[in-house]
Amino acid sequence: MVALRYRLAGLDAGEFGERFREPVEELVELLDGAAPGYRRCVWAVQDERSREWIAKAVPLVKAHEAELSQRLSRYFGEPFPQSSTPVAVVHYGTWYGANTVTRPHHIMIGAGDPQNQGHSALEVVFHEVSHTMVSPRNGAVARALASAATETGLEVPRGLWHGVLFYTAGQVVRQAFSQAGVRDFVSFYEEVLPRAWPTFLGPLESEWQLYLDGKIGMDEAARRLVTQTSQPAKESPQ
Ligand SMILES: [Zn+2]
Known part of the structure; x- marks a missing residue:
């Protein structure tokens, strides 16, 4: 699943990605087959909702990221990721709302999850990036x-x-x-x-x-x- 996730996100997972290349490509083919129906039935609504979530979350992140990244790095005793960390905002993240894989870092956040709404959008972003530290x-x-x-x-x-x-x-x-x-x-x-x-x-x-x-x-x-x-x-x- 992690290798599939890297492949769908377009991230180079190096040797790890190579090891699972074959089953991942088989799954991608199956997903491509299901995509037209998904696009026709639910994509428009879910995509709109995800974009609304992003529009609300980005100003919160921008307003607080300098201070939060500095403080979290100090408390955790580890450098904050130097390059930007990709965040996939999707309708269903996982059953618990969001998760993160590291090296390479990739965060997934469920925009449709009730617990990630409002001010919690800021916390979910910084909770997840903390998993890199x-x-x-x-x-x-x-x-x-x-x-x-x-x-x-x-x-x-x-x-x-x-x-x-x-x-x-x-x-x-x-x-x-x-x-x-x-x-x-x-x-x-x-x-x-x-x-x-x-x-x-x-x-x-x-x-x-x-x-x-x-x-x-x-x-x-x-x-x-x-x-x-x-x-x-x-x-x-x-
Ligand atoms: Zn966590």
Whole structure:
């Protein structure tokens, strides 16, 4: 699927693309066969909706990208992508609204997804581009979590790196909106973390936030996160 995606986006995936060339070309042929019906029945409406989404998202991105890219790069300890990263705005992205593949980088965002509308358009763009800087095994965040685990003898909980990404990108976008006078913005992390990773939320808000505020370093924040999230969840008082 990733090789097919690169092929459809016209990106050179090098050796990886070459390895899957044959099945990908077979799929492209099948898609070409289905294209006329798709174009006739649904394309016009979906394309219009995607273009409307782009028209609303671009001014938001332009207004905030200088500050957001600089802050995210600083917090994640990794360079922001130097060249522009292609973003495919499509009607159906994935079941969770958007995703990103890296090297080469390609972001896909579902313009028809209710969660990507309004101010959330800015967050989805910067959440997704953050995936080029934060991942389970590569980058400064992954390294800090891994050394914290070695040091403490604990395991890094699955998905903690993604909780860090959700929280950091959400907070940075929220602050940008707050400075611009937007008060009713709800970040993805406020909706996703309590549902998907309830035990990450408290430690992110207390410990990782200290790192974002410049009060402790990333290594110390990672140590506290691993220590607090690896322990079995305490019984909730209610
Ligand atoms: Zn993500």
